[in-house]
Amino acid sequence: xxxxxxxxxxxxxxxPRAKSTGKAEVVVRPSLSYWADAWxxxxxxxxxxxxxxxxxxxxxxxxxxxxxxxxxxTATDLPNQNKAPSMxxxxxxxxxxxxxxxxxxxxxxxxxxxxxxxxxxxxTIGIIYGGISGYKGGKVDLVMMRIIEILYGLPHLLVVxxxxxxxxxxxxxxxxxxxxxxxxGMARIVRGQxxxxxxxxxxxxxxxFGAGTLRIIxxxxxxxxxxxxxxxxxxxxxxxxxxxxxxxxxGLGIQAPFASWGVMANDALPVILSGDWWRLFFPxxxxxxxxxxxxxxxxxxxxxxDPKLRG
Amino acid sequence: MxxxxxxxxxxxxxxxxxxxxxxxxxxxxxxxxxxxxxRTTNPTIQANLEKFYKLDQPLSSQYISYLKSIVTFDFxxxxxxxxxxxxxxxxxxxxxxxxxxxxxxxxxxxxxxxxGTLAALRHNGVIDYxxxxxxxxxxxxxxxxxxxxxxxxxAGELGWFPxxxxxxxxxxxxxxxxxxxxPMAVIAxxxxxxxxxxxxxxxxxxxxxxxxxPWKIIVRYALRNAxxxxxxxxxxxxxGILTGTFVIEKIFAIPGMGKYFVESINNRDYPxxxxxxxxxxxxxxxxxxxxxxxxxxxxxRIKLHQKEGDPS
Numbered sequence: 001x002x003x004x005x006x007x008x009x010x011x012x013x014x015x016p017r018a019k020s021t022g023k024a025e026v027v028v029r030p031s032l033s034y035w036a037d038a039w040x041x042x043x044x045x046x047x048x049x050x051x052x053x054x055x056x057x058x059x060x061x062x063x064x065x066x067x068x069x070x071x072x073x074t075a076t077d078l079p080n081q082n083k084a085p086s087m088x089x090x091x092x093x094x095x096x097x098x099x100x101x102x103x104x105x106x107x108x109x110x111x112x113x114x115x116x117x118x119x120x121x122x123x124t125i126g127i128i129y130g131g132i133s134g135y136k137g138g139k140v141d142l143v144m145m146r147i148i149e150i151l152y153g154l155p156h157l158l159v160v161x162x163x164x165x166x167x168x169x170x171x172x173x174x175x176x177x178x179x180x181x182x183x184x185g186m187a188r189i190v191r192g193q194x195x196x197x198x199x200x201x202x203x204x205x206x207x208x209f210g211a212g213t214l215r216i217i218x219x220x221x222x223x224x225x226x227x228x229x230x231x232x233x234x235x236x237x238x239x240x241x242x243x244x245x246x247x248x249x250x251g252l253g254i255q256a257p258f259a260s261w262g263v264m265a266n267d268a269l270p271v272i273l274s275g276d277w278w279r280l281f282f283p284x285x286x287x288x289x290x291x292x293x294x295x296x297x298x299x300x301x302x303x304x305x306d307p308k309l310r311g
Numbered sequence: 312m313x314x315x316x317x318x319x320x321x322x323x324x325x326x327x328x329x330x331x332x333x334x335x336x337x338x339x340x341x342x343x344x345x346x347x348x349x350r351t352t353n354p355t356i357q358a359n360l361e362k363f364y365k366l367d368q369p370l371s372s373q374y375i376s377y378l379k380s381i382v383t384f385d386f387x388x389x390x391x392x393x394x395x396x397x398x399x400x401x402x403x404x405x406x407x408x409x410x411x412x413x414x415x416x417x418x419x420x421x422x423x424x425x426x427g428t429l430a431a432l433r434h435n436g437v438i439d440y441x442x443x444x445x446x447x448x449x450x451x452x453x454x455x456x457x458x459x460x461x462x463x464x465x466a467g468e469l470g471w472f473p474x475x476x477x478x479x480x481x482x483x484x485x486x487x488x489x490x491x492x493x494p495m496a497v498i499a500x501x502x503x504x505x506x507x508x509x510x511x512x513x514x515x516x517x518x519x520x521x522x523x524x525p526w527k528i529i530v531r532y533a534l535r536n537a538x539x540x541x542x543x544x545x546x547x548x549x550x551g552i553l554t555g556t557f558v559i560e561k562i563f564a565i566p567g568m569g570k571y572f573v574e575s576i577n578n579r580d581y582p583x584x585x586x587x588x589x590x591x592x593x594x595x596x597x598x599x600x601x602x603x604x605x606x607x608x609x610x611x612r613i614k615l616h617q618k619e620g621d622p623s
Contacts (some may be wrong), residue, residue: 153323153599155591155592157550158592159333162334166337245456250573251573265456268459269459269562288452289451295451
């Protein structure tokens with residue numbers, strides 16, 4: 001043990017500290033924007049990244065493969081009905097001799113197109129409607145919310161089925177039918193966010209600097225609602241894809257000879273107990289994989305974009 | 312509470328009325344008469360038929376008699392099956408669909424809650440990992456795809472269960488499984504998330520400090536509160552199961568209401584479409600009404616008259 005009385009106290013121990021060079025306030029690491037931070041978090045989530053890469057691959061393949069495939073989507077080849085997968089037909093052929101491989105990728109086009117279009121339209125209507133309702137508040141909000149409450153109470157798929165019974169079946173019809181009640185969920189989320197954010201101090205500060213309504217919406221409100229909106233979008237897309245497949249399966253969606261995964265599954269129904277497994281397996285696999293990819297990506301984005309969860 | 316119930320009740324009536332009106336005008340917006348496909352009939356028969364289905368009257372009086380038919384619960388005859396009324400179709404099909412739906416809900420809720428609770432108790436353990444993998448797969452697999460896969464494997468390859476119709480408990484296994492997996496996965500995930508949150512609460516620590524058995528803590532204290540989000544999504548889930556019965560009954564050839572509904576869509580039997588749609592909607596809206604009230608009774612913290620909707 002040291003006896004402290006024996007320590008020699010030196011004068012140089014008591015020199016004044018060198019003046020601060022002013023660097024103490026400099027941020028050492030580059031500051032991360034909200035999006036960069038979210039991306040960093042998302043990258044750590046392997047499952048979500050798998051979903052993202054799978055979807056990018058699916059999108060590219062859906063565009064390219066039907067363009068370069070040597071088989072046509074609709075051309076029938078009756079001598080080659082229900083052929084098992086081979087070098088010539090990688091996923092086999094269906095009851096009309098059509099190539100299941102080409103049809104599967106064509107179906108991917110339809111599914112992704114329906115899903116993305118439905119989500120885009122939902123977002124557009126949802127942001128406008130929810131934004132006005134939340135920003136205006138008061139009586140306007142009350143009336144607009146009553147309308148939403150009524151629409152929310154309607155059974156979604158039943159309304160869609162009714163519309164499809166009445167309208168000519170086509171891709172546009174499906175998208176219209178899906179979005180006619182689909183935007184309600186998005187509008188509610190946007191409205192909730194706007195209602196909350198518009199009372200924050202930074203919005204008041206903006207206002208006190210003389211910012212107009214448009215500038216506040218564009219610069220303050222929208223960027224801060226983007227997180228929940230994107231998460232909701234990644235959940236809208238798979239539910240639209242499911243709805244399209246479901247409706248096509250019921251015979252209300254895309255009409256034969258054109259292919260969508262739901263149509264292909266429906267066509268395969270009579271032969272599921274005989275040996276032609278590939279007819280059902282490939283569209284089923286692709287629907288499931290796509291829904292899986294969107295779901296895990298949505299989960300990952302939810303974790304990455306939600307500031308409340310940051311440790 | 313009473314005020315809230317009354318308010319919700321009138322909203323329920325309003326919603327059904329909107330759907331009924333929407334259905335009516337959509338069906339009448341279709342160009343041509345529903346009888347057009349029977350081109351061979353002579354004009355007299357055609358006129359008689361139109362009279363029988365009240366198609367000769369102006370739209371407004373048709374609408375009023377239609378509303379009357381809803382209130383008196385008499386949806387008239389089917390057009391494609393002349394000696395069959397919409398009521399008898401509903402009467403025959405609904406009990407079967409109801410049975411399928413109820414069994415599905417029971418299976419989904421019980422197994423979902425058990426799975427979610429186990430996952431939460433073994434947070435980040437093997438059971439948690441397996442249960443959540445299963446849940447993500449369950450959510451990603453549409454019920455009609457799952458149904459066809461189940462038939463292929465368990466009815467085709469293995470031959471354990473019958474592939475179609477609705478006669479014995481053995482017949483119920485595959486359709487129920489196909490319909491229940493999705494909701495079960497959703498419930499399992501929700502239960503796990505809210506259970507994890509509840510388990511960190513002070514009253515759970517308190518219960519542990521009192522020396523209660525883990526079983527008692529879970530069932531009496533944790534589960535009760537963890538169940539609240541599950542009750543909230545019951546409404547959406549019911550709607551999903553209801554529409555799910557359309558395809559499941561089609562695939563398994565179950566003579567329920569969903570099968571008749573799909574049939575009526577495919578051969579454009581308008582009275583049947585209208586009747587079943589209104590019936591389905593009324594049933595669904597009524598179930599949502601019940602769920603809301605049960606929710607209020609279960610959670611006294613929620614003041615019903617100022618309840619604000621939660622988008623998720």
